[in-house]
Amino acid sequence: MxxxxxxxxxxxxxxxxxxxxxxxxxxxINGAGATFPYPIYSKWFDEYAKTDPSVxxxxxxxxxxxxxxxxxxxxxxxxxxxxxxxxxxxxxxxxKILHIPTVAGADVxxxxxxxxxxxxxxxxxVANIFLGKIxxxxxxxIAAANPDAKLPDQDIVVVHRSDGSGTTYIFVDxxxxxxxxxxxKVGRGTxxxxxxxxxxxxxxxxxxxxxxxxxxxxxxELAYAVQNHLPYANMKNSAGSYVKASLExxxxxxxSAKIPDDFRFSMVNPPGEKAYPIAGTTWLxxxxxxxxxxxxxxxxxxxxxxxxxxxxxAESLNYAPLPENVQARVLARIKExxx
Amino acid sequence: xxxxxxxxxVLVGWKLFQGSQLTLHKFGWRFxxxxxxxPVNENYGALPFIFGTFVSSIIGVLIALPLSVGTAIYLxxxxxxxxxxxxxxxxxxxxxxPSVILGLWGIFVMVPWLRDWPFPFLKKTLGFTxxxxxxxxxxxxxAAGIIIAIMIxxxxxxxxxxxLRSVPDSQREAAYALGATRWEVTRIAVLSxxxxxxxxxxxxxxxxxxxxxxxxxxVIGNRPEIAKSLFAPGYTLASAIANEFSEATTEVYxxxxxxxxxxxxxxxxxxxxxxxxxxGNFGVGKRVPAGH
Numbered sequence: 001m002x003x004x005x006x007x008x009x010x011x012x013x014x015x016x017x018x019x020x021x022x023x024x025x026x027x028x029i030n031g032a033g034a035t036f037p038y039p040i041y042s043k044w045f046d047e048y049a050k051t052d053p054s055v056x057x058x059x060x061x062x063x064x065x066x067x068x069x070x071x072x073x074x075x076x077x078x079x080x081x082x083x084x085x086x087x088x089x090x091x092x093x094x095x096k097i098l099h100i101p102t103v104a105g106a107d108v109x110x111x112x113x114x115x116x117x118x119x120x121x122x123x124x125x126v127a128n129i130f131l132g133k134i135x136x137x138x139x140x141x142i143a144a145a146n147p148d149a150k151l152p153d154q155d156i157v158v159v160h161r162s163d164g165s166g167t168t169y170i171f172v173d174x175x176x177x178x179x180x181x182x183x184x185k186v187g188r189g190t191x192x193x194x195x196x197x198x199x200x201x202x203x204x205x206x207x208x209x210x211x212x213x214x215x216x217x218x219x220x221e222l223a224y225a226v227q228n229h230l231p232y233a234n235m236k237n238s239a240g241s242y243v244k245a246s247l248e249x250x251x252x253x254x255x256s257a258k259i260p261d262d263f264r265f266s267m268v269n270p271p272g273e274k275a276y277p278i279a280g281t282t283w284l285x286x287x288x289x290x291x292x293x294x295x296x297x298x299x300x301x302x303x304x305x306x307x308x309x310x311x312x313x314a315e316s317l318n319y320a321p322l323p324e325n326v327q328a329r330v331l332a333r334i335k336e337x338x339x
Numbered sequence: 340x341x342x343x344x345x346x347x348x349v350l351v352g353w354k355l356f357q358g359s360q361l362t363l364h365k366f367g368w369r370f371x372x373x374x375x376x377x378p379v380n381e382n383y384g385a386l387p388f389i390f391g392t393f394v395s396s397i398i399g400v401l402i403a404l405p406l407s408v409g410t411a412i413y414l415x416x417x418x419x420x421x422x423x424x425x426x427x428x429x430x431x432x433x434x435x436x437p438s439v440i441l442g443l444w445g446i447f448v449m450v451p452w453l454r455d456w457p458f459p460f461l462k463k464t465l466g467f468t469x470x471x472x473x474x475x476x477x478x479x480x481x482a483a484g485i486i487i488a489i490m491i492x493x494x495x496x497x498x499x500x501x502x503l504r505s506v507p508d509s510q511r512e513a514a515y516a517l518g519a520t521r522w523e524v525t526r527i528a529v530l531s532x533x534x535x536x537x538x539x540x541x542x543x544x545x546x547x548x549x550x551x552x553x554x555x556x557x558v559i560g561n562r563p564e565i566a567k568s569l570f571a572p573g574y575t576l577a578s579a580i581a582n583e584f585s586e587a588t589t590e591v592y593x594x595x596x597x598x599x600x601x602x603x604x605x606x607x608x609x610x611x612x613x614x615x616x617x618x619g620n621f622g623v624g625k626r627v628p629a630g631h
Binding site: 209 | 375376378446450454474556574582583585
């Protein structure tokens, strides 16, 4: 009996709370899109709920394609994408859509070789490996930059992502910017027609495949390589120096990348001595003119918070924060949102 | 209820058909016979996926069928009574393993083992045929077939067992009366009587194999290419949909993926209808589990 009573009380209290919560009219802001920034976004939404309890965020990490589609269909209040929207897609929008860069990440080239040496690689060599033109690990073109590494006479097995992803976009964008042949034969996209190699699903799939099979080479997000203690190559940047991938070298790349006014930019292979060349950013997509004034106001407040306070949380989750010069431009862009 | 299920299938089919309008118009029948899959240049052909789906499923069935029928015969004709239930339970438990878990096991245990032992052995002994040539990566159409075999073993076994049990004892008695040995009784009286039913059970297994997604994706190598060698990576319809749907940013791309779904749905429906017809004709339809 007692138990039932307690339960009844509990039920009554929770009901009362429920009503109270509804009475305070908590606003729900819906978003959908990219999976790559999902960990940091969900941390932002959690933390932001503490500063402003009147808003609640609901973010579905359904992929960049879905994010773009839903913002176009206006079924969400903001979209998220790992690649910028194409002109075609932007033309379909009922009104102007803004790209707001949030954080950046890097792709690293990981491999499975005896002794796990740290290799020095350049874009041309990586492109040739992924084009199937360099097929052995002891190829002279790899050996030239790695005089100290013992490279085995072994076939190179390429591993790439089988699912469409922003990680792939950054990687092929980089190869396209370096190699004319890659650009012509394969091109840029979240999924492409790979000349050679095995496909594995997700960063975890590529990581697993590379760990399992000797002689493999693949590209994964920096965070995965760090967490799984995989070796990864120092990449030659456009200034000619071999740079280790790190949050600092990615932020350095962002700082020296040429960023157009609409923020639809690619930051691969930027100038700069310290810049890591295979990096990319991820965007939130919002309408410049918000239909719902109160919601729009709350969304802008959140965006401002994300671009300032939110940025400081990036590094703890292995994302590179925006450098100051970009941050200032982003804040200026957020001001342009009308509601 | 039955109408509801039927309506659901029709609705799903209709949605897929609607979703794939763009590619249906753009490529027509070429979609089915072209083997280029290039999202960058917006050129889509489903042939490698159809090929991969059929080949991996058929390998799965070829491996699972003798094992399943053998087990079913053992369980109905030979095994002592006390053993039948526990063995059947174990087999049915195999069906309860989630696909993704089996895939993980596949990628971390089965594939490295296949790569180190059975595959090199096959290459050495059968390497003169085009089916066992080329580099061994481990992940391959053959590995996918083996995973599929494990997944469809329970359904073929349990349906076959039901069918063998439905063979009237008078059949067996008549054969014994003619002086047949135990093996001859099984072969002539039981198996030939149950033949079509077992075929139906196989088709049910095939139906399941065709749509298998997660575990297959993890071990097939996901390469849209038609290779002769079973050691080569391949791709299936279901895997392609699972892999590429979330980042399909252009309309034609999305439409192509919808059409893959449509092709898969049609293939699976036809397989299941054939299976149901065969089992239904055989008169044991009521005892057959509903498939999926």
